[in-house]
Amino acid sequence: MSNTNLPEKLTNFTAYPQTEQACRDELSQANFDIDSFQQNRQRCSLSSCHGMCCHYGVHVNQETAETIQKVVEEEAEFFKSIGLDLPKEVIIDDEEYEDFPVEKFEWKGMSSVKKTALKEKPFSRLVNDYPKHFKDTACVFLLDDSRCGLQELSKAKGLHPWYYKPLPCWLFPIFIAPGEKQPEIFLPSPEAEPWYLPEYDYDGFFTKVPCGQYSECGQIGYILLQEELKFLSAIVGRNFGQEIQDAIANSAESD
Ligand code: SF4
Incomplete structure (x- = not known):
């Protein structure tokens, strides 16, 4: 996404200034x-829910998708150091998007066909009464102890904990x-x-x-x-x- 049409002065609460502008607008x-x-x-309580809200990853808008992919390349060592074995493509196109277009149901400022990639996680064995329609998968940024890797990166850089966390995730x-x-x-x-x-x-x-x-x-x-x-x-x-x-x-x- 080009930055050429952005206003000169952007408030920087997060790594996603265009998303912030869309929020203001x-x-x-x-x-x-x-x-x-x-x-x-x-x-x-992460010890009992194990981060089950992250089972399908998160849909993100174009800016968030591009920023996260770039941050992962720049901060590869950090993610490795906290135990995240990330795939090359951490952002993917949602294969189910055509049948299930999320923008029809949620504000378009925060989502698109792009979403975080998934890895396997046996939630159905870990969580009591895990809903049958939830999958045994997790966002690639979910750590084994159920913290969010993007939140950990924000904290490690001395930034607000939600600086890199996608809007739908910290808002949840x-x-x-x-x-x-x-x-x-x-x-x-x-x-x-x-x-x-x-x-x-x-x-x-x-x-x-x-x-x-x-x-x-x-x-x-x-x-x-x-x-x-x-x-x-x-x-x-x-x-x-x-x-x-x-x-x-x-x-x-x-x-
Ligand atoms: S980005 Fe973090 S909070 Fe959002 S789904 Fe992935 S692990 Fe969960």
Whole structure:
């Protein structure tokens, strides 16, 4: 992707300035579903989920695909040193894309036909009640102890932990749907599971992993996910945390 049309001044929260620009351009007016963030959630426990949300890798946009491929070539020694035996092509075209075009279901700013490559991982033996429609595969950046190699690279370079991590990964389990007029940012519930697609024989994703499910002993979503909301706010130029606080204050006043 050429950089010639980019504005001169780019905010650099991540390694993906064009993606950040798309966020500013398209998410500044996005519908933010405040009510959905009132659901309880819990943080994942890597010792029990083993990073199962990474079983199919992640779809990424063109800029993210190109940057990750380049970073892997430049930082080959680092990835080797943390135990990742990466293939030459860490980004591939999704073979199932034609039958299952992700951009139809998720905001186009963060995905395309490109995705991270996969390796084998026996999740179905490791995770209790592993969903039948999830595969025994994992993103090539998933470490044996279920940390993300791209997050580890960011930390090793003294950068924000999500600097190299693709947007859909650090945002998870928050989702951005294309919406009818504007993109929609929300915390999926079972009733609003974005990947419940019976026509594709697919039984859901967000609400099928522990950190995307209701948790009695968890925390209210907007508290638990405040770091994610803060980082998204900084990129987009909104204050999602404040929008929630204002909505709560308004509703208390009108009660
Ligand atoms: S890039 Fe990291 S967080 Fe995203 S799917 Fe791969 S291992 Fe998981």
